[in-house]
Amino acid sequence: MVVSRFVPGRKRVGPGIESLTVTFGDRGALIRARGLVKRYGDFEAVRGIDLDVPSGEAFGFLGPNGAGKSSAMRMIACVSPTSSGELTVLGLDPLADGSAIRARIGVCPQEDQLDVELTVRENLTVYGRYFGLSRAECRSRADELLDFVQLTDKANAKVESLSGGMKRRLTIARSLINQPDLLLLDEPTTGLDPQARHLLWDKLFRLRQQGVTLVLTTHYMDEAEQLCDRLVVMNDGRIVAEGSPTALIAQYSTREVTELRFGVGHHEQLGGKVADLAERIEVLPDRLLLYTDDGERATSEVAARGLRPDSVLVRRSTLEDVFLRLTGRSLVD
Amino acid sequence: MTAASPPTAASAPAPAGRTGTLGLALRQFDYWLTVYRRTWKGSAVSSFVMPLLYLTAMGVGLGGFIDDPDAIERLGGLTYLEYIAPGLLAATVMQNAVFESTYPVMSGIKWNKVFVAMLNTPVVVPALLLANFGYIAFRMTTIAGVFIVVTAVFGLVPSVWAGLLGLLVAVLIGLAHATPVVALSGRLENDAGFAIVFRLGVMPMFLFSGAFFPVSQLPAVFEWLAYVTPLWHGVELTRMLTTGTLEAGMAAVHTGYLLLWLMTGWWLAIKTFSRRLVQ
Ligand SMILES: Nc1ncnc2c1ncn2[C@@H]1O[C@H](COP(=O)(O)OP(=O)(O)O)[C@@H](O)[C@H]1O
Ligand SMILES: [Mg+2]
Numbered sequence: 216m217v218v219s220r221f222v223p224g225r226k227r228v229g230p231g232i233e234s235l236t237v238t239f240g241d242r243g244a245l246i247r248a249r250g251l252v253k254r255y256g257d258f259e260a261v262r263g264i265d266l267d268v269p270s271g272e273a274f275g276f277l278g279p280n281g282a283g284k285s286s287a288m289r290m291i292a293c294v295s296p297t298s299s300g301e302l303t304v305l306g307l308d309p310l311a312d313g314s315a316i317r318a319r320i321g322v323c324p325q326e327d328q329l330d331v332e333l334t335v336r337e338n339l340t341v342y343g344r345y346f347g348l349s350r351a352e353c354r355s356r357a358d359e360l361l362d363f364v365q366l367t368d369k370a371n372a373k374v375e376s377l378s379g380g381m382k383r384r385l386t387i388a389r390s391l392i393n394q395p396d397l398l399l400l401d402e403p404t405t406g407l408d409p410q411a412r413h414l415l416w417d418k419l420f421r422l423r424q425q426g427v428t429l430v431l432t433t434h435y436m437d438e439a440e441q442l443c444d445r446l447v448v449m450n451d452g453r454i455v456a457e458g459s460p461t462a463l464i465a466q467y468s469t470r471e472v473t474e475l476r477f478g479v480g481h482h483e484q485l486g487g488k489v490a491d492l493a494e495r496i497e498v499l500p501d502r503l504l505l506y507t508d509d510g511e512r513a514t515s516e517v518a519a520r521g522l523r524p525d526s527v528l529v530r531r532s533t534l535e536d537v538f539l540r541l542t543g544r545s546l547v548d
Numbered sequence: 549m550t551a552a553s554p555p556t557a558a559s560a561p562a563p564a565g566r567t568g569t570l571g572l573a574l575r576q577f578d579y580w581l582t583v584y585r586r587t588w589k590g591s592a593v594s595s596f597v598m599p600l601l602y603l604t605a606m607g608v609g610l611g612g613f614i615d616d617p618d619a620i621e622r623l624g625g626l627t628y629l630e631y632i633a634p635g636l637l638a639a640t641v642m643q644n645a646v647f648e649s650t651y652p653v654m655s656g657i658k659w660n661k662v663f664v665a666m667l668n669t670p671v672v673v674p675a676l677l678l679a680n681f682g683y684i685a686f687r688m689t690t691i692a693g694v695f696i697v698v699t700a701v702f703g704l705v706p707s708v709w710a711g712l713l714g715l716l717v718a719v720l721i722g723l724a725h726a727t728p729v730v731a732l733s734g735r736l737e738n739d740a741g742f743a744i745v746f747r748l749g750v751m752p753m754f755l756f757s758g759a760f761f762p763v764s765q766l767p768a769v770f771e772w773l774a775y776v777t778p779l780w781h782g783v784e785l786t787r788m789l790t791t792g793t794l795e796a797g798m799a800a801v802h803t804g805y806l807l808l809w810l811m812t813g814w815w816l817a818i819k820t821f822s823r824r825l826v827q
Contacts, residue, residue, distance in 0.1 A: 255827070292668060294668060295827060296826065312566075313672070314566065314567070314572070314672055315670070318670040324668065328661040328664050328665035330665075333582055341578050341582060342665070344576070345572075345576065346670060347567065350578070390668075
């Protein structure tokens with residue numbers, strides 16, 4: 216059985232690939248993990264996760280710092296051996312075929328590993344050679360990619376002179392030099408200003424439309440909502456929830472949230488008086504959150520009880536609400 | 549033009565088959581070429597001027613005082629210039645090889661992270677090291693090549709063959725020192741350790757491994773220490789070639805001993821790099 220990977224406008228199936236494709240299995244999962252574990256000495260960073268990422272999906276790992284996202288990504292990228300459990304990437308075993316798998320994936324690591332002593336363009340051409348591409352091929356792909364990430368003007372600049380956002384774009388361009396089937400992006404936009412983030416999202420969105428399978432980690436909810444078809448929330452090395460952004464909101468939060476602000480210090484005590492108005496409430500130092508499917512009704516009932524908040528905000532639930540519910544509000548660092 | 553469209557795959561994908569270590573090492577050629585392009589100028593002058601200065605100052609200048617027949621006999625019947633030329637060649641190669649195996653290696657692992665980035669591609673640790681050692685071998689060829697040409701001008705290279713063999717031996721000496729030091733660099737957390745390598749390793753070896761005077765002049769303990777260093781074997785082997793006193797048995801011992809360091813260092817380097825970069 217051959218799982219078709221036909222994507223309009225992209226011809227990528229070549230000799231040798233069919234034979235790999237056959238082993239993808241029924242669902243055509245590019246990544247399949249069962250009970251995947253990563254240990255560093257005695258410490259377990261990834262504690263048995265299961266994953267199936269089908270071809271063409273944009274899949275996200277969402278989680279606080281230290282959740283084990285990068286450890287999972289590095290195992291999938293075949294740069295970090297698994298400690299136990301099963302993992303197949305592109306239908307192959309990372310232990311036996313790491314090099315062959317890496318030939319077909321693109322990796323954008325959490326921290327840019329650009330050669331700051333080379334020019335922007337050389338960073339691409341030199342990297343392309345590691346994949347066995349000819350010099351001419353590297354040059355033409357480098358030019359296309361520089362155009363794609365809008366760095367053509369900087370082609371001959373030293374990497375040192377680039378801004379953080381430009382370096383990130385260059386790292387993403389570099390991860391595309393081998394025209395990967397699977398692109399792994401570890402916190403692609405962390406530390407970037409909003410303009411740079413939106414530019415990058417646009418680029419990633421285009422790649423997704425081309426049929427490139429994206430796997431990314433992030434701790435930005437808006438990023439996960441924008442880019443991911445499906446995501447897992449990780450906490451403490453475990454997957455604590457899984458689904459599409461909308462499904463996760465439906466499952467772990469309510470449709471709407473009413474935010475009430477009273478004077479600082481009153482929230483604890485007022486929490487009890489409104490608890491029955493919502494499915495769930497959360498008391499924060501500066502506000503009360505009422506999780507309910509009808510925020511307006513909750514608001515009028517609050518008023519009917521004679522409570523006069525300084526401000527009221529009714530909003531839709533976001534992934535952030537899901538995230539904070541699942542991973543807690545205490546600071547992980 | 550502003551409508552940047554994403555690149556489309558026009559050609560066949562990179563071959564999915566397995567590429568051997570040598571093939572993967574050759575893919576790093578362009579990278580090392582860029583390294584060479586940005587460093588050769590700085591080192592070209594010094595690798596030409598240094599031997600010239602040393603040979604003139606020590607060989608001709610200082611050597612002029614050494615006309616005592618007893619001393620000349622202890623140098624094996626050689627003039628001082630003839631004696632130190634091969635020693636300097638071997639010691640210079642050692643020094644440069646160790647340098648190439650310290651800071652640039654730590655940069656690849658820790659500062660610039662070029663090696664870390666390479667391992668995101670089909671490149672594997674043994675191929676990465678093979679390319680790095682290939683580059684060091686090339687550097688030693690150029691440094692020793694210049695040195696041998698300079699000494700030939702002084703009339704100290706008996707034949708073209710001696711010169712070519714000397715070049716080969718220089719590469720062997722370079723790698724015998726490079727591989728264990730690269731292995732060490734793969735372990736060190738920061739570059740503070742390199743100061744120790746240079747002060748307690750390179751400097752004493754440079755001075756006391758028979759390059760400038762016979763190690764028999766040293767107190768017995770240090771004499772034996774000198775025999776353990778790979779450099780002493782390298783100096784002796786080089787001297788056999790340039791003075792036309794090649795003796796098969798001892799040459800084999802020296803070559804074997806240098807190869808032992810080279811292979812052990814290589815094996816250790818694969819271990820330390822794998823532990824450090826694939827974790
Ligand atoms: N190479 C390593 N050696 C030891 N511990 C590590 C290593 N890499 C990560 N860790 C630890 O594993 C945990 C998960 O890290 P990581 O996978 O980077 O999480 P995330 O990417 O979600 O922030 C953290 O506690 C981190 O300190
Ligand atoms: Mg991380």
